[in-house]
Amino acid sequence: MTAATIGQARGRPTRPRRSPWSLVGIGAFLAITWWAASREFGIGFDLVSVFTNLTRGASILAEFFPPNWAYLPRTFEPMLETFQMAVVASALGCGLALPVSFLASRVSTPNFPVLFANRTALNVVRALPDLLYALIFVAAVGIGPLPGILALIFFNIGVTAKLMSETVDGVDPGPIEAANAAGGNRTQVVRWAILPQVLPNYVAYSLYVFELNIRASAVLGIVGAGGIGNNINTARKFFQYDNLSVILIEIFVFVFVIELVSIWLRRRLV
């Protein structure tokens, strides 16, 4: 049977015409991408210069090798600090994000002004990147791990509460109705009808955020917010590229191990 006769068979609907707006959307997307990359209006992105300049850094890259392994023991302490910053920030950030996420979901917070205020606050918190938070807190409380931890906490609240409130939006409403019918108050409904449904997601998000924190706290030290980033900054400033390569390899191994552990944990808990 040809395509034409399929459409014409008795009682079958004809295929609805595709909305012209989808074509407009695709066109707009292509136009904006071209605009952003073009030499005339945008940043002038072209692959040719990538290749012509590729060898220019070869002499610098060569200095990365061989890595100066004698430097390794001196990175252990800042690396431990990075790990500890990530642990503390994840615990506090994800812990604070849990109640906030319930206040930012229409399922657990039907009161619109409260919901709106919380969602707006979360959007504001999420608007700043972690490095900017670190700059602000370094200015406020001085250098060291404290501003780094504070920056990560804000970053974590933004990420976790966003993901969690969207998860709460999607829970099965049946148990909520049951808990309401049993005379439970709002807090009890959240605790016993909603939380058990979203707990596996919460654990998964928290582990993910912990991974993000390990990576982020490696960078935060560049602005003086503690951790291994301080060493990266020093090595970069004094052109000690053989030290830098040791740090990079170390971070790579460390993040890889953390990821393996968190995958294993997630599989066991979720």
Place this chain on the structure above:
Amino acid sequence: MIRFLNASVVYPGGVQGLKNLTLDIPDGQMMVIVGLSGAGKSTLIRAINGLVPLTSGDVLINDVSLRGASQKQLREIRSRIGMIFQTFNLVKRTTVLNNVLMGRLHDAGTGRSLVGWYRPADVEIAMQSLERVGIVEKAYVRASNLSGGQQQRVGIARALAQQPTILLADEPVASLDPPTSHVVMRDLQRINRDLGITTIINLHFLDLAKVYGERIIGLRAGELVYDGTGARADETVFRDIYGRSLTADDVMGQEAPAAIPG
């Protein structure tokens, strides 16, 4: 005593859930509501515990008006009204006992229930409720590991844990197979007779309604079109409630395995 006084529910969008319903349900009665889907059965049930607010008229539970009740008073009224659901509405990821303890929330206090430190007396009530529906051995099993019939019994136990004076059942057997349906209906009948709990059940199988309904009311487009005993409700009556001739889909079609003699 539950009294509907000229009660109406109009949903946002203009759909009429209930229309000028006036009805008395005396204490201890086992009443079955029949009607087509969309006739207002679920609305009537949910008007009794205030899950659906009235748009006019009133519902009195033991002379207390639902219309004027504050949120706190409403929770107080709901705590004395158990409810079971077509889809059981259990938290599937947690244990049977935790689900049943949901019936004790009203008495547990916010702080205590937040951390899950229920009083031994509350746990005892929950265990007794599970014993009454015969699945206490499943107390520490995840709810998702139970069969449909067992899950509905957990739902009943959760309602019983409230120590209610009224039990509402919204299509309690619609998701179950016929033999299991009769088991659950007999559980409800026994609870009604042994504990004297006023029991109001939505059903769409007419033969089940006749067997278990001490009293049957019929709804059509939100209006009361029949009110009488199960014995008196014959095919003509049901045709009248449904506004069409009856089909094989309207009956469950399996003989009740010896309902408890009245």
